Amino acid sequence: MMSKNxxxxxxxxxxxxxxxxxxxxxxRANVDELRENYLxxxxxxxxxxxxxxLLDNYVGRPTPLTKVENLSKRYGTNIYxxxxxxxxxxxxxxxxxxxxxxxxxxxxxxxxxAETGAGQHGVATATVCALFGLECIVYMGALDIERQAPNVxxxxxxxxxxxxxxxxxxxxxxxxNEAIRDWIANPNSFYLIGSVVGPHPxxxxxxxxxxxxxxxxxxxxTKETGNPNPDYVIACxxxxxxxxxxxxxxxxxxxxxxxxxxxxxxxxxxxxxAATITIGDVGFIHGSKTMLxxxxxxxxxxxxxxxxxxxxxGVGPLHAHLAETGRAQFLSVTDREALDAAMVLAxxxxxxxxxxxxxxxxxxxxMTFDKDDVVVVNLSGRGDKDMETYMKNI
Amino acid sequence: MNRIxxxxxxxxxxxxxxxxxxxxxxxxxxxxxxxxxxxxxxxxVEIGIPFSDPLADGPVIQIAAKQSLDQxxxxxxxxxxxKEVRSxxxxxxxxxxxxxxxxxxxxxxxxxxxxxxxxxxxxxPDLPLEEYEEEFKAKFEAHGVYNILLVTPxxxxxxxAKIEKATxxxxxxxxxxxxxxxxxxxxxxxxxxxxxVASLDIPSLIxxxxxxxxxFRHASGFSNGAIIGTAFIKALAGGTASEFIDSLx
Ligand SMILES: Cc1ncc(COP(=O)(O)O)c(C=O)c1O
Numbered sequence: 063m064m065s066k067n068x069x070x071x072x073x074x075x076x077x078x079x080x081x082x083x084x085x086x087x088x089x090r091a092n093v094d095e096l097r098e099n100y101l102x103x104x105x106x107x108x109x110x111x112x113x114x115x116l117l118d119n120y121v122g123r124p125t126p127l128t129k130v131e132n133l134s135k136r137y138g139t140n141i142y143x144x145x146x147x148x149x150x151x152x153x154x155x156x157x158x159x160x161x162x163x164x165x166x167x168x169x170x171x172x173x174x175x176a177e178t179g180a181g182q183h184g185v186a187t188a189t190v191c192a193l194f195g196l197e198c199i200v201y202m203g204a205l206d207i208e209r210q211a212p213n214v215x216x217x218x219x220x221x222x223x224x225x226x227x228x229x230x231x232x233x234x235x236x237x238x239n240e241a242i243r244d245w246i247a248n249p250n251s252f253y254l255i256g257s258v259v260g261p262h263p264x265x266x267x268x269x270x271x272x273x274x275x276x277x278x279x280x281x282x283x284t285k286e287t288g289n290p291n292p293d294y295v296i297a298c299x300x301x302x303x304x305x306x307x308x309x310x311x312x313x314x315x316x317x318x319x320x321x322x323x324x325x326x327x328x329x330x331x332x333x334x335x336a337a338t339i340t341i342g343d344v345g346f347i348h349g350s351k352t353m354l355x356x357x358x359x360x361x362x363x364x365x366x367x368x369x370x371x372x373x374x375x376g377v378g379p380l381h382a383h384l385a386e387t388g389r390a391q392f393l394s395v396t397d398r399e400a401l402d403a404a405m406v407l408a409x410x411x412x413x414x415x416x417x418x419x420x421x422x423x424x425x426x427x428x429m430t431f432d433k434d435d436v437v438v439v440n441l442s443g444r445g446d447k448d449m450e451t452y453m454k455n456i
Numbered sequence: 457m458n459r460i461x462x463x464x465x466x467x468x469x470x471x472x473x474x475x476x477x478x479x480x481x482x483x484x485x486x487x488x489x490x491x492x493x494x495x496x497x498x499x500x501v502e503i504g505i506p507f508s509d510p511l512a513d514g515p516v517i518q519i520a521a522k523q524s525l526d527q528x529x530x531x532x533x534x535x536x537x538x539k540e541v542r543s544x545x546x547x548x549x550x551x552x553x554x555x556x557x558x559x560x561x562x563x564x565x566x567x568x569x570x571x572x573x574x575x576x577x578x579x580x581p582d583l584p585l586e587e588y589e590e591e592f593k594a595k596f597e598a599h600g601v602y603n604i605l606l607v608t609p610x611x612x613x614x615x616x617a618k619i620e621k622a623t624x625x626x627x628x629x630x631x632x633x634x635x636x637x638x639x640x641x642x643x644x645x646x647x648x649x650x651x652x653v654a655s656l657d658i659p660s661l662i663x664x665x666x667x668x669x670x671x672f673r674h675a676s677g678f679s680n681g682a683i684i685g686t687a688f689i690k691a692l693a694g695g696t697a698s699e700f701i702d703s704l705x
Contacts, residue, residue, distance in 0.1 A: 074586070084555055086512040086581035087619075088630060091610035229518050230508065242511055247634045249610055346556040346582065347509070359530040360560030361508040 069313040069380070069389060075262020076351075078386060081379035083261035085349045088246045092253070093349075095169070097263045103168045104161070104270060116160050117274060120193070121149050123157075127282040127438070132410040139431035142292070143413070143441045144279055144308065153416060153443030154272060154304045155186040155256060161271035162254045163190040171252035173197045177241040179206055179234030179300075180370030181213025182416075182443065183256030188222035198222040201240040203233035210370060213447060231364045234374055238348050257301025258378035261349030265306075265378050272307025279438055280311055287436060294431075296321040297440040298421040299392075300336075300371050302378035304442035309390065319391065322381060323425045325367035325418075326394035336365035336373045337394040339385045347376040353385070368397035368451060369417035371443075399424040401455050404445065416443030417451060459548035459576045460602055460625035463499055464659045464680060471681025472497075472672065472704060473661055474688050475552065477504035477520050478537070479529030481692050486537045489692070490545050496701040498547065500661075502579065502683065503538075505531055505553030512581050514637030516686045520693070531561050535569040542574035550604065552579040563592060567599040577602030577625050585622055606630055609649045620656045627660040629653050629679060637686035640665035642674065650678035669704050 075081045075097075083093055103109050117123040125145040134141045146154040166174060174196050178184030184200040191198035200217055204226040207214055217224050230236035238260075245253045258265040258272075280290035295312055297305035299322045312318040327335040335341060342353040347362060354376040355363045365373040384390035395403075400417060403424035408414045415423060419442045431437060445452065463471065474493050478486045486503065493501050506521035506529050513521070531553070541549070551570065558566050558580060570578065578601055583592075588603060596603050602624035607616055610633060620627065629650065632641045653660050662675035663683030675682035684704070691700035 082584065082587065084582045084584060084587075087606040087608050087611060088512055088581070088633065088635075090615070091608070091612070229515070230522070235509065239509055239511055243514070243635045246512065247638070249633050345560060346554075348511075349582070356556070356560065358560075359532065360557035361525060362556070363508075 067314070069383065071262070071266040075266065077380045077383035080350070080352050080382040081262055081265060082351050083349055084346045084351060085261045089242070089261070092245055092249050093261050099169055100165060100263050100267045103165050104267070109164055109168065112164055113161055117157070121156050121160060123149070123274065124278045124282070125149060127279060127286065129286070130411045133407065136410065137426050137431055138433055139435045139437055141426070142436065142438045144275060144438055146275065146304065146440065146442050147413070147415065147419070147444035151186050151189055152446060153182045153186070154275065154307065155183045156189065157274055157307065158256070158268050158271045158303060159183070159186040159190045159254060162267070163194055163196070166196070166252035166254065167194060169252065171250065173199070173248065173251040174254050175199050175201070175241050175244050175248070175251050176254045177201045177234065177237040177256060179203070179237065179373065180447065181206070181210040181217065182371055182447065184222070184224070185213050185216045185220070187254050188217040188220035191222060192220045199244065200224050201227050201237040201244070203227045203231070203237045205232040206234065206237070206370065233364065235362065242348065257303040258306045258380055259301040259348055259350060259374070259376060265350065265380055268303050269306040269310060269380060272303050273310035275304070275307035275440065276309065276311035279308070283436065291315055291318050292436040292438045294319045294321055294435065294437045295440070296323065296422050296425055296437065298323045298372060298418050298442060299377060299381060300374050300418060301376070302381040304440055306378060306380055308438070308440040313389070320384065320389060321425060321429070322384070322390045322392050323421045324392060324394045325369055325372035325400070325421055326396050327366040327368070329396055330394055334366040336367040338365070338375065338377045339381065339392045340394050350376070350379050352376050352379045353382040369400065369421065371416070371418040372421065393425045393428055395421045395424040399427065401452070403427070404452065405456055413441070414445035415441055416445050417448045419443055458600065458602060458625065460500070463548055464626060467499065469680055470676045471499045471661060473500040473502060473681060473683040474498050475502040475504060475683060475685035476689055476692060477506050477517065477524045478534045479506065479524040479527055480520050480689070481523070483527040483529060484537070486534065487541055490541065490549070492697060493701065494545055494547050496698065497705055498701060499681065500548050500550065502550045502552045503534070505534060505551055505557055507554040507557050510554060512635055514635040514686065516637045516689055520689045531557055535573060538573040538575070548576045549574065550577045550579060551575055555580050555583045563595065567595055567601055570601045571599040575601065577604050579604045579606070579628060581606055585619065589622065604628055607653060609633060609646065616653070620658055623658060626680065627653060627656065627658050628683070629660045629662045631662050631664045631666070631675070634664060636664055638665050640667070640671045640674065647678065654679050672704055
């Protein structure tokens with residue numbers, strides 16, 4: 063495997079000046095236990111065997127890399143979609159929950175805590191808890207519970223307990239606060255985080271578990287074009303896990319251009335946005351030093367996007383570092399642009415993307431390509447969960 | 457001499473420390489609250505800097521902080537409220553808050569304002585010890601602002617030794633693995649932990665779950681005193697702050 067020196071996390075969990083573990087002493091022992099174990103477990107032969115077997119036979123990996131001819135014609139280049147939408151439960155989130163549930167199992171944990179916004183990570187967590195027979199508690203903002211009823215039903219059917227987070231604005235950030243508070247009160251539980259956010263070692267652990275995406279892209283592109291490297295990798299960024307996974311094996315391949323797409327909601331200047339890198343500044347959220355949306359007094363503000371999976375006021379520290387160093391280009395896409403891009407993909411290729419992934423697709427409109435370029439868009443999830451929004455808006 | 461050191465030198469036991477969020481229950485109540493607490497014989501006060509995402513706090517403190525923020529409280533306003541506080545308040549004062557708010561305010565400005573208002577120490581639960589020592593310790597010490605550290609029942613002995621050396625004034629001994637506002641667990645295991653921390657060379661106060669005279673007495677039996685937050689906030693909300701303090705002493 064290539065060295066990841068330049069963009070790798072250091073021993074204390076920093077990517078450049080971002081990351082770390084800014085947590086109260088109340089969480090220190092919990093986080094230390096995980097930090098001391100995660101690499102040992104992930105690098106063990108047994109984990110690699112179990113993880114691979116589950117990814118192949120349960121998740122449905124490798125996911126295809128589909129060359130989309132009509133879209134390629136439209137943009138005058140060669141566009142490939144990495145089909146995370148075809149995984150079990152319908153999004154990349156399951157790569158991470160499968161890995162973390164194995165880590166939890168090896169650590170002897172029997173009670174799993176998770177947060178969820180749209181419910182995708184909650185469903186992926188409830189799924190693996192059902193598979194392993196573990197107790198599952200999912201915190202979800204009271205507002206999101208109302209907005210995402212089908213996913214709440216799925217979690218319940220899978221046997222999870224869905225607990226409404228009633229603090230703050232009752233959305234993802236508050237659900238995350240509640241999950242962390244539960245972990246403080248129950249240090250023997252395992253906190254199964256849903257993205258590359260939170261205190262070290264979470265961003266690194268989740269990045270490693272999602273890195274299967276770029277590992278497969280390399281193999282698939284080699285077969286397809288003879289070259290493992292594309293010219294562009296494009297992915298949407300909420301917390302940043304699907305982007306981290308799609309970028310990971312290309313971080314030190316500087317000729318591969320990495321493009322991260324944030325949700326700008328009603329527009330970056332509208333006050334109704336989730337474009338953290340574009341409008342945020344340096345701060346601390348959920349144990350990590352990173353870019354975040356806050357007011358002048360350092361109070362964290364509520365993000366907005368039509369896509370529930372992208373409205374997080376922070377971003378993983380790896381992405382803050384990639385933005386600061388210029389290694390990745392950050393673009394932003396409005397609600398309207400994402401809806402239009404979803405429609406284009408549905409009509410031209412017969413694929414209905416998740417609203418989150420539609421943001422990555424919409425970035426194609428803002429870019430110009432050569433006809434020989436190879437462009438990979440990470441299609442992080444499918445659109446079933448978003449049908450109500452699509453029906454209302456298209 | 458720092459007022460915190462003075463307090464522990466003059467009064468080694470049964471120290472009562474009270475926590476409340478700035479600007480609560482009304483925006484301009486910060487200094488009147490301090491006056492009441494001093495008049496009633498409280499030894500030490502921790503003023504909370506309200507934050508939108510208080511990770512270590514239970515529902516009562518979350519709701520109080522939100523109310524105070526909704527009323528317009530900010531760190532900037534707090535320092536304005538505290539400008540003249542030392543003309544009337546002589547007990548030690550501590551600010552307790554989350555790192556994001558302090559960082560955004562600017563660490564240098566924060567320390568200058570602490571010093572000019574006569575703040576004796578700060579409790580910043582999510583600023584890690586290592587980062588504090590490398591990046592900020594020299595500045596805190598230059599402004600005479602004590603950084604008071606927390607230990608919990610899960611803190612390892614090795615880490616405890618490190619924290620004992622690094623904390624200033626006293627050690628904040630968290631009673632149990634819970635957010636603020638839980639119950640005080642009474643078990644032999646817990647007592648062993650209290651005794652272990654109390655045997656260190658630095659004074660300690662027990663906090664989290666202390667809510668009435670009995671739990672205050674119990675905790676004070678193992679340490680130099682205790683900290684009450686949630687129960688006092690409930691009393692403030694119910695208009696019985698004065699009676700509540702009387703009931704403790
Ligand atoms: C399909 C899909 N894509 C993307 C995201 C955003 O998360 P991340 O940025 O961690 O990939 C989500 C989150 O729920 C999602 O469901």
